[in-house]
Amino acid sequence: SGIDPDNDAIDITLTQDEVIRLRTLSPLSLIDKDGLRHDMRAQLALLGELVLPERCLSKLHGIEWQGRQLVTVENKGAFVDYPLQAGELLIYVPGRNTSLARQLLPLLPSTIPWAHFGDLDQRGLDIAAELANAVNRPLALWLPCNLMEYVHHYARPLTRRLEGQKGSRGKTPWRGSLAMAQPDQVLAAVFMYLIESHLWLEQEVLVTSPCWQAWPAG
Numbered sequence: 701s702g703i704d705p706d707n708d709a710i711d712i713t714l715t716q717d718e719v720i721r722l723r724t725l726s727p728l729s730l731i732d733k734d735g736l737r738h739d740m741r742a743q744l745a746l747l748g749e750l751v752l753p754e755r756c757l758s759k760l761h762g763i764e765w766q767g768r769q770l771v772t773v774e775n776k777g778a779f780v781d782y783p784l785q786a787g788e789l790l791i792y793v794p795g796r797n798t799s800l801a802r803q804l805l806p807l808l809p810s811t812i813p814w815a816h817f818g819d820l821d822q823r824g825l826d827i828a829a830e831l832a833n834a835v836n837r838p839l840a841l842w843l844p845c846n847l848m849e850y851v852h853h854y855a856r857p858l859t860r861r862l863e864g865q866k867g868s869r870g871k872t873p874w875r876g877s878l879a880m881a882q883p884d885q886v887l888a889a890v891f892m893y894l895i896e897s898h899l900w901l902e903q904e905v906l907v908t909s910p911c912w913q914a915w916p917a918g
Contacts, residue, residue: 720757720800721779722750723790729764737764754800763807765789769914770808771842772801774818774827778903782817783910798831805835815842815914820851820890821858821900822872829918839918841887844909851890854906855899871900883916 722728728750730738740750768787773779779792789808793801793816805814814837818824825841832839844850859870874895882888894900 718754718797718800719751720754720804721792722752723748723779723782723784724750724765724767724788725784725786726765726767726789728789730760731762731764732759733761735761752804754803757800757803757807760807763804765808765812767812769842770805770812770814772805772814772816772831773903774816774824775903778817778907781904781907783907785912793827793831796827796830798827798834801831802834805837813840813914815840817842817903819900819903820894822874822878824903825878825917826872832918838916840914841917842912843887843915844906845911845913846909847890847915848886850906850909851893851899851901855894855897855901858898858900874898881918883918887915887917 724744728740728744730740732738744750767789770789770791772791772793773782774793774795776792776794779790782790784790789812791801791804814832814835816828816831816839818827818841820843828841829839858873874891876895878891878895882891
């Protein structure tokens with residue numbers, strides 16, 4: 701038939717045709733494999749975000765962006781409602797589906813710090829740790845400066861009764877060694893409180909905060 705059965709000779713990339721969403725107020729340009737710059741300011745101004753299909757990521761050589769903080773966001777509501785500030789680049793990473801973020805982050809300047817904004821529960825922290833390990837960056841959490849105030853006002857029980865049913869739904873239980881592992885004393889105190897009280901904190905309630913910072917978490 702004249703067809704080479706060797707798969708290595710066929711230039712095919714399989715994708716799930718997913719997209720990755722970005723929000724920023726700072727200028728951003730895509731650099732293609734030929735080194736050409738494609739300014740995305742018009743798209744960002746018109747749409748409020750930049751949506752990149754999975755199949756286009758392999759065609760990029762890099763992303764030019766001169767901000768001060770990269771933030772991956774776990775939940776869609778928090779990604780949309782977060783009070784974006786100049787110099788921040790938000791990247792929507794839905795739950796444990798981090799495959800596109802692992803492709804995108806290496807395209808950005810490695811000198812710009814990264815932190816993860818997710819639920820303050822065991823699963824949220826596991827997702828952040830997995831992503832940090834995948835992109836070889838220090839683990840940090842993006843959270844309000846007045847974090848402890850939110851913890852005391854908005855933390856929820858890990859398990860809750862279902863109305864009209866005998867059973868209950870719950871979050872993944874905390875692993876008790878977490879609090880001692882945090883290099884930041886305030887963050888360690890937050891985790892200690894949540895663990896001992898069997899509570900967790902949903903990220904959506906945090907978006908009302910006007911002040912944010914990266915908290916070292918590993």
